Amino acid sequence: HTLGKEYPESPEGHSIKERLVQLSDIISRVSDSSVNSVVASSYLSNGDFWAKGNKTFMIDDSWLPTVELASEWYDRVLQEFPKSDAAERAYESKLRSLIGSGDRENRYGVKQNFDLYMPQVLSTFAAFETDFPENSSLQAFRYQIAQEYWSHKDWTNTRLWLQKIIDKGAGTATFWTETAKARL
Numbered sequence: 001h002t003l004g005k006e007y008p009e010s011p012e013g014h015s016i017k018e019r020l021v022q023l024s025d026i027i028s029r030v031s032d033s034s035v036n037s038v039v040a041s042s043y044l045s046n047g048d049f050w051a052k053g054n055k056t057f058m059i060d061d062s063w064l065p066t067v068e069l070a071s072e073w074y075d076r077v078l079q080e081f082p083k084s085d086a087a088e089r090a091y092e093s094k095l096r097s098l099i100g101s102g103d104r105e106n107r108y109g110v111k112q113n114f115d116l117y118m119p120q121v122l123s124t125f126a127a128f129e130t131d132f133p134e135n136s137s138l139q140a141f142r143y144q145i146a147q148e149y150w151s152h153k154d155w156t157n158t159r160l161w162l163q164k165i166i167d168k169g170a171g172t173a174t175f176w177t178e179t180a181k182a183r184l
Helices: 002-008 011-029 038-050 066-080 083-098 112-132 138-151 155-169 175-183
Strands: none
Touching: 066 083, 066 112, 083 112, 083 138, 112 138, 138 155, 138 175, 155 175
């Protein structure tokens, strides 16, 4: 805080100012942790249980580029905290967002626009695999990628990704290797 006041035009001063704004936002979102009394916290919890409203603000995300907005936040983690636990989680969350889901009316990610999002899925997956080659969810994401190719009747890439699962399994029978074999 002092650095930001005494040297406001320095790169460090600018950085401190940005972090203080971010920290203020974080503190306001986790304000429950500032209640020191266990009894008071219990009362608040009981009141929250009966309250009709939600503790979070509702945001109408219609017409917003939700996948892009999510990706921007995950990319910040990947840039500022590379190869950390947070980066590992950011990769997983970004891939889930890019792959997407939804029903017929409310699709997003690859399920909404294969041509736009599949290249992003593939590049994010490649970076994830490079940074965290032992991550246990890699096989599940390989299968998700294979499924997306399957749903677009791209049999060549479906086979390629299913075979990757089997190859990475190195002869061990797992849920993903056996499911890939069954699909092939």
